Amino acid sequence: MENTKDRPEEQEPHPSGEEPLLPTYSEDGEDLTLIRLMLSLTPIERLRTVQRRANSIQRLRNARKTV
């Protein structure tokens, strides 16, 4: 199934009603808003964010095994 999130329709107005100042996606489909969000943190805050996600994923994987 085509992922339309990666290919926003350029002709459509932005859903917020206002055009963002910076592009939302790179040409290869990376979400630049997530990159900017991470860059707004300190390196250690970035790492803790990723570590929390990794631990959450691990908890989900472990949970699935018990079903």
Add this chain to the structure above:
Amino acid sequence: MPEKRFDFEAIVKILLRNNVDFIVVGGICAALHGSDTPTQDMDIVQSRDPDNLKRLENALSELGAYYREHTNKRLIPKAERMTTGGHHLLNTAFGPVDVLGAIANQRDYPALLPHTIEIELEEDVRFRTLDLSTLILTKQETGREKDRRMLPILLRIQEEIERR
């Protein structure tokens, strides 16, 4: 020893407490630079100086490290086996740790050290990780699928930093 959740900070603190010279590479390095891709292990390149390897052996012992490839026996990493560019894939009480003698085009600790930045975990707790350009270079050189997958986001991070 029961395995705990992945705890990067606990691993780093034990390495530093044992005065181990190492560089953080791989997914943790990418996260420090802004990648939001979760990683399940910690990759380090160790200094292969004999004294450092002894300190590393002590730190790994404190971490309860053993080779995770050997499921039928518990092999403990020894200093004398970490003198080459080989990769030691270990499990520890705080999650998997890969001790890499060299990465990419045989880039070892002395070759990588000038291309690192210092990260302050907390006051007086500092470690070194690759700078973003070198991380990208090593990912390009390695050429494995998992490294290639990470490249677009690293390149976009670099562009975003340059744009600022």
